[in-house]
Every structure is written in C-alpha cells, then in structure tokens.
Amino acid sequence: MRQLAGNRFRKQHPVGAFVVDFICMERRLAIEIDGGQHAESTAYDAQRTKSLEAEGYRVLRFWDNEVLQNIEGVKEEIWRALTEEEPPPP
Numbered sequence: 593m594r595q596l597a598g599n600r601f602r603k604q605h606p607v608g609a610f611v612v613d614f615i616c617m618e619r620r621l622a623i624e625i626d627g628g629q630h631a632e633s634t635a636y637d638a639q640r641t642k643s644l645e646a647e648g649y650r651v652l653r654f655w656d657n658e659v660l661q662n663i664e665g666v667k668e669e670i671w672r673a674l675t676e677e678e679p680p681p682p
Contacts, residue, residue, distance in 0.1 A: 596667065597674040608647050610640055615649070619674055622649040627656045 595601050605615045607622065614623040622644050626637065641651045652673060659666050 597671050599674050607644060607649065610644065612644065612649075616674065620649050621670075621673055622651045623670065624651060624653045625656050625659055626653055 599616045599619055599621075601614045601616050601623075603614055604611055605617075606612075607615065612622040613625045615621065624637075624641075637653070641653070644651050650673065652670060654666050654669075
C-alpha cells in the first residue's frame, strides 16, 4: 500500500539503536511523533536525530498535539519532504 505521495511507510521500525515511529525506507525519511515528555529530553532527541541522520535519514519531528489538531498540515509537510528533489550525493 502506498500511503502518501506514492510512498510506503512502516510503523515502529528499528534503525540502528533506535525504533522510529514511522519510516519511509525508499525516501530515507523518518518521522517522530513527540509527546509532552519530550519537552524535558531535548538533548536526547537531538542526539537521536543526529544518529538517524548519520544513518542517512532525514528526520521530521511533530508534537503529538499537532498531529491531533492539524493532521492536514502535518501530512502536507510530510508530502513536501517526500516530493522534494533529492540532494546530489556528497
């Protein structure tokens, strides 16, 4: 099933030492949904994002209340990330 912009997402998928909330393997896009507890763990989340980026993933983070209250805006941001031109390899 191709869920958004023709791309397939997996839920709760391991990447390195972490399990990401949602991931599109084909576009190397990880999506994290952060709850209120994450407000106290910004340093950990920054390190987690850095580790995922080192694995070659782009990371999008959304607050859980943003997903609940503005799902269309969240989907639009994900769609935009999926349809952007891929940067040339380094």
